[in-house]
Amino acid sequence: MTGEDFIALCVPASCTLHDALVRLNTTGRGVLLVTAPDGTLLRTLTDGDLRRAALLHTSEQSPISALPAQTPVSIGIDANLAAGMALLDKHQIDHLPVIDKQGRAVDVMLRREMSQRIWLSSPHLGEEETAFVEDAFKTNWIAPLGPHVDGFERELAAYVGVGHAAAVSSGTAAIHLALILLGVKAGDTVFCSSLTFVGSSNPILYCNAQPVFIDSQPESWNMCPQALERAFEWARREGRMPRCVILVNLYGQSADMDAIVAICERYGVPVLEDAAESLGATYKGRASGSFGRIGIFSFNGNKIITTSGGGMLVADDEALVVRARKLSTQAREPAAHYEHTEIGFNYRMSNVLAGIGRGQLRVLDDRVAKRRQVFETYRNALAGSAIEWMPEPAGMRSTRWLSCFTLPGGDLARRQAELLQFLERHSIEARPVWKPMHLQPLYRGAPFFAHESGDVAARLFESGICLPSGSNLTDDQQARVIEQLRRALAQVGA
Ligand SMILES: Cc1ncc(COP(=O)(O)O)c(C=O)c1O
Secondary structure (H helix, E strand, O other): OOHHHHHHHHEEEOOOHHHHHHHHHHOOOOOEEOOOOOEEEEEEHHHHHHHHHHHHHOOOOOOOHHHHOOOOOOOEEOHHHHHHHHHHHHHHOOOEEEEEEOEEEEEEEEEHHHOEEOOOOOOOOOOHHHHHHHHHOOOOOOOOHHHHHHHHHHHHHHHHHOOOOEEEEEEEHHHHHHHHHOOOOOOOOOEEOOOOOOOOOOHHHOOEEEEEEEEEOOOOOOOOOOHHHHHHHHHHHHOOOEEEEEOOOOOOOOOHHHHHHHHHHHOOOOOOEEOOOOOOOOOOOOEEEOOOOOEEOOOOOOOOOOOOOOEEEOOOOHHHHHHHHHHEEEEEEEOOOEEEOOOOOEEEEOOHHHHHHHHHHHHHHHHHHHHHHHHHHHHHHHOOOOEEEOOOOOOOOOOOOOEEOOOOOOOOHHHHHHHHHHHOOOOOOOOOOOOOOOHHHHHOOOOOEEOOEHHHHHHHHEEEEOOOOOOOHHHHHHHHHHHHHHHHHHHEEE
């Protein structure tokens, strides 16, 4: 429903029953909103109201105000989807007018939309996953090892162009193992991008190490090389050189690898590349995830390809990957009696899930193409708006895992919340950009190095929105998102 469609639903009480019938017929929603000149909702008018009026022989030329009075069922602008659904069910109706604090009709919730939710990024299976999973069942390889685990590791390493890979239970587990492999111990300092999901940084705390967060640069939304340089200078002064730098590639886009890797090399500190969100992206033609001493990927359900839950650790150094496999299987020594000399973890991926991963890997390039197309469709459709899309710097090819933009102007927190609430009313899942780690209560007190212009990550968080971006988003669904987004942007003045 566009803004014009909504306006067409609103009629004055002086409208004749005949004209109301014509309007009901042309708008085709089964309901009209009868409003006072100041927009206050007076009542709703349905086919049923007109049928009853006809049975009472009310003249077609009578105004709506001549009908028996009715108190409309409506919902406040701040109410959530569940409250709306409960009201629809309670009154057995399919449309729910939304009113603002002054009682003015501002929107309508439709049962049809509410029951067809559009997700931010949902799993999208290809055609080969079932065959791999069936094979795992047929051959009884239902264990956290087996031919599909080996195959998935081989195939993913080849795709990314890295020597070796270890399949594990999650991206977070892969980061935890990587920190251990890089020698992170209790009390050590670890640098990490601030604008990310908490899975990037929680493993620092698993190791009882101390995070130091680095801001983003506006050009890529990823780690700012200049802030990183200042963090290194500080660390040298303080005698707190980091054991490693967790470098995140956000929303499908690589960080500025040339600059960041050069700085880390100069200080002799290894990069742990968190490519959980950027599988399929490239930087100057080279695969995202292949730049760090160790790289990691996530196959969580919302990622560009998924194994329902899972992760991968990759490295050119075979010894590191062999050790990752050992640590992920309780650090078992090669002895029949289960010998252990160090702490291990139960982090290995199962053969069944690896089967799903092998199927998914075969459609990865299609998924990247589709997500990029989803992004372009948004950008073209909203070309007249003042919003700013996440940039894609020259030389970087993003997967556009999520299509993200920022709102212009001020009063951002309120406008961002209003916009998200508007979309939610129409059962469209959109989210703010990640809340940066240096603003999270969990990491209160952790040092943070900002961009020279101020806190870029905080600005992106206040103004940034992630839109439904799945590769299985249909054209109709995306058209629905665009229609509602246009209305929402008009409402918040963007
Ligand atoms: C940037 C980033 N790092 C790490 C993770 C953790 O991955 P997982 O959910 O597979 O543990 C995620 C996502 O989930 C992520 O987006």
